Amino acid sequence: MTRALSVDLRDRVARYVLAGHSRRQAASVFNISVSSAVRYVAQYLSSGTVAPKRQGGDRRSKLGEHRAYVLLRVKQVPDISLADLTKELAERGVQIHLSNLARFLRAQGLTYKKNFGRFRADEAGCPVAARGVD
Secondary structure (H helix, E strand, O other), X not given: OOOOOOHHHHHHHHHHHHOOOXXXXXXXXXXXXXXXXXXXXXXXXXXXXXXXXXXXXXXXXXXXXXXXXXXXXXXXXXXXXXXHHHHHHHHOOOOOOHHHHHHHHHHOOOOOOOOHHHHOOOOOOOHHHHHOOO
């Protein structure tokens, strides 16, 4: 994400427009985009300041208050799929994407690792291994 333009430049753009020039003229004079000029003036008119707003959004998980339920379900059904868990959460009124659920579970220290040992040939599960053929 790029840095915000200086407050000084934003202030000069807003004052230039309020002095009677158009936003397009201000964009041309100060070498900024028209949309930026429009935003700076609108912000100045609504709040009286052109200071940049804080970048970034709310990083709290939707699952914060449902943490106990999610961890309980994973403990009860260790091989539950993300899709199934997402459906269960939807029934409880929580709409969340699979990737966000996976990120939440990873943050809780839970990962799903395939067990390649169960795919190995053994005498009980593979007739070829029982005969000793490679």
